[in-house]
Amino acid sequence: MVEQLRVDVDDLTGARIIALLTQHHADMAATSPAESMHALDLAALRDPAVTVWSAWLGADLAGCAAVKELDAGHAEIKSMRTADGFTGRGVAAALLGHLVTAARDRGYRRLSLETGAEDYFAPARRLYLRHGFTECPPFGAYVPDPLSRFFTLALDPE
Incomplete structure (x- = not known):
C-alpha cells in the first residue's frame, strides 16, 4: 500500500488537511496538559x-x-499524524522517511522532535527509535518535562 503513497508540500488551504490538523491539535490538547502540549495550531503551521x-x-x-x-x-x-483508517499501513514510516530525506536535502545536520511520555504516544516513540532516532535532552526552547520525551537523529549527507 505504501508504494502508492504520494507526499506533497501542502499549502494548508484544503478542507481535508485543515480537518486532519484540527483533529490532531484537539487530540493532543485532550491528551496532554496545556503546559506539556507542543503541537502547532494551523496559524503556527503557516509560519514560513x-x-x-x-x-x-x-x-x-x-x-x-x-x-x-x-x-x-x-x-x-x-x-x-496518520489519518483515521490508515494506521498500521506504513503511512507514518513512509512520511518519516520523507522528512529525513527532505531534511538531508536541505542541509540540516540534525533532525529532532518532542513527543509525549504517556502510553498514548508509545507507538510514535517506537517508530522514531526504529528509524534511528535516539533520546536526547530538551533542545531549542524546550525545558525538562516529565510528560515530554525528546529524540534526535544526526543526519549524514548522502
Missing part, C-alpha cells in the same frame, strides 16, 4: 519556517507531517 507535507493514497488523505527549521543546521519534526 515550517513546511507541511500531506500524504495521499489515491484521492484519500492518509496523513501529514511538518518540519520546522530551528537554525541552518537543525530542524524539528512537528504534527506527525
Whole structure:
C-alpha cells in the first residue's frame, strides 16, 4: 500500500488537511496538559519556517507531517499524524522517511522532535527509535518535562 503513497508540500488551504490538523491539535490538547502540549495550531503551521507535507493514497488523505527549521543546521519534526483508517499501513514510516530525506536535502545536520511520555504516544516513540532516532535532552526552547520525551537523529549527507 505504501508504494502508492504520494507526499506533497501542502499549502494548508484544503478542507481535508485543515480537518486532519484540527483533529490532531484537539487530540493532543485532550491528551496532554496545556503546559506539556507542543503541537502547532494551523496559524503556527503557516509560519514560513515550517513546511507541511500531506500524504495521499489515491484521492484519500492518509496523513501529514511538518518540519520546522530551528537554525541552518537543525530542524524539528512537528504534527506527525496518520489519518483515521490508515494506521498500521506504513503511512507514518513512509512520511518519516520523507522528512529525513527532505531534511538531508536541505542541509540540516540534525533532525529532532518532542513527543509525549504517556502510553498514548508509545507507538510514535517506537517508530522514531526504529528509524534511528535516539533520546536526547530538551533542545531549542524546550525545558525538562516529565510528560515530554525528546529524540534526535544526526543526519549524514548522502
